[in-house]
Amino acid sequence: MNLFVNQNIVIHSLKIEGITNSSVLQIGSAGIIKTLSNLYNTGGYTEPAPEIEPPVAPPEIFVPLTPPTPT
Secondary structure, eight states: OOOOOOOOOOOSOOOOOOOOTTOOOOOSOOSOOOOOOOOOOTTOOOSOOOOOOOOOOOOOOOOOOOOOOOO
8 A cells, every 4th residue: 555645734833842862753644763973062061060969858758647536
């Protein structure tokens, strides 16, 4: 079975707030989605980021509970 899709898409304005590494922007139908990954150093950094500190466990808070009294 052959399926042919003809589309005419007119976009007057397209605003994209952000694209991340796992984002997919698709307009129309796609028979094949080709992957593309770009990494940019927009901050001009020259060395790796410092290691993160291990998370600190929050203190345990004990709340005394009393059993309900029958009415």
